[in-house]
Amino acid sequence: MASEMSLQHYKKPLVCTYSGGKDSDVMLELFKRSGIQFEVHHSHTTADAPPTVYHIRKVFRELELIGIKCDIDYHIQSNGKAITMWNLIPVQGIPTRLCRFCCKYLKESGGRDRMVATGVRWAESSKRADTRDTYESVNRNPQNRIRISDEKMLLTDNDDTRRFIEHCQMKAKTVVNPIIDWKDSDVYDFYWNECPSHNPLYKMGYTRVGCIGCPMASKTRWKEFADFPKYKAAYIRAFEKMLEIRTQKGLKHKWKNAQEVFLWWMEDKNVPGQMEMEFMDGDVVVGRQE
Ligand code: SF4
Numbered sequence: 001m002a003s004e005m006s007l008q009h010y011k012k013p014l015v016c017t018y019s020g021g022k023d024s025d026v027m028l029e030l031f032k033r034s035g036i037q038f039e040v041h042h043s044h045t046t047a048d049a050p051p052t053v054y055h056i057r058k059v060f061r062e063l064e065l066i067g068i069k070c071d072i073d074y075h076i077q078s079n080g081k082a083i084t085m086w087n088l089i090p091v092q093g094i095p096t097r098l099c100r101f102c103c104k105y106l107k108e109s110g111g112r113d114r115m116v117a118t119g120v121r122w123a124e125s126s127k128r129a130d131t132r133d134t135y136e137s138v139n140r141n142p143q144n145r146i147r148i149s150d151e152k153m154l155l156t157d158n159d160d161t162r163r164f165i166e167h168c169q170m171k172a173k174t175v176v177n178p179i180i181d182w183k184d185s186d187v188y189d190f191y192w193n194e195c196p197s198h199n200p201l202y203k204m205g206y207t208r209v210g211c212i213g214c215p216m217a218s219k220t221r222w223k224e225f226a227d228f229p230k231y232k233a234a235y236i237r238a239f240e241k242m243l244e245i246r247t248q249k250g251l252k253h254k255w256k257n258a259q260e261v262f263l264w265w266m267e268d269k270n271v272p273g274q275m276e277m278e279f280m281d282g283d284v285v286v287g288r289q290e
Contacts, residue, residue: 023119047211
């Protein structure tokens, strides 16, 4: 139904958004099996782990060999420079659970005037269960957003359906979430048994694949920075530039240096310079934190 809507109202194939995670691999496999015409789109966040980037490249190469159009959005600005996590932080500040400006710039900017499919699922969070639906019309003003279930979509004389179709005709960004009601176990089952290739991060113990250091990942971030220490260094450099800019502008802040910003961001109660004890082969080693 979404494919027909896309071809009819947008005159273009439905877009399968792809992040390199299990949900998007599952959705992509369903697209391949459905026989519909589609394109695949990935938003380059610049903070994805290297195994995710390699996995995406491999999947896109294989899709292109069978004639499926794949696009990667590198978020190039009018001055020719790319927006990255590392140049956003100095200007925009620190990404947190409550302030996810990075998603707006690095993930949500694509798909204008297209109908796109995402791997959003109700099982991912109670907020998603309350606010998301199978079909959605995206508008900056939350009041003007329309969401509608599969069942309602089939009842064409329904008021919501009529409004939704009108929005679609107005070329708003329209979203379909084909696996919205899949449980985690459904996704894992299909992923491991039916999908042809897998992101290596799942075999490294990750259950979620996304930007390294994403504030939504909470405790997993320690493992991410242990596995990919260059990203920790990149965040600290970006925090350093952020502090320089704040100082130049005369803005007050509570941190002595970028390392402290990093620890605050990681919700670590320790501060640099504090004594720490490590146990190595039965010996106690006392040292200062970095
Ligand atoms: S770090 Fe998290 S919030 Fe920021 S772009 Fe990545 S996924 Fe979105």
